[in-house]
Amino acid sequence: MGRLPTPRHAAELTPSDDPALACVNAFVDRLLDLPFFAWLAIGQSVSSEHGLPVRRAARDALDVAIVDHGLGVPAWYVRDAVETAAFLAARGVSQWSRRERALFAAAHGTAETAALALLARAHLPAAMLRTLSISFAGYIADS
Secondary structure, eight states: OOOOOHHHHHHTGGGGGGGHHHHHHHHHHHHHHHOHHEEEEHHHHHHHTOOOHHHHHHHHHHHHHHHHTTHHHHHHHHHHHHHHHHHHTTOOOOOOHHHHHHHHHHHHHHHHHHHHHHGGGGSOOHHHHHHGGGGGGSSSSOO
8 A cells, every 4th residue: 555645845844934943943952951850840840830821821822823824844843852852851760750750741841832932932922932931041042
């Protein structure tokens, strides 16, 4: 049984994606240097504020911006890059407590959201960008 060919433009980035992706790449490069315990500390800080209405509204606006501005393919690349950084941070950990898993998952989700916000930053109000990236502000280049 044959496969359908992948559409020519399904996995290509456009020149307009480059500036935002450069900012995301710089952020992910910093994530790659983040040790496991730092991920846990960030997870701890966001665990208590996970359901804040302001953060939830900002995340909803981010999702809309990604769809409305055709950022689906670049967002896939961004998610993959953050997933790789998280994997590398956790690869040496042989046993996790339930709490560590929860904290790491919280940090991972927050890192992904911050990276996606950087990707869509041209389409988000500055206050929403800050809300979505504040937990990783020290790892985001001023670009």
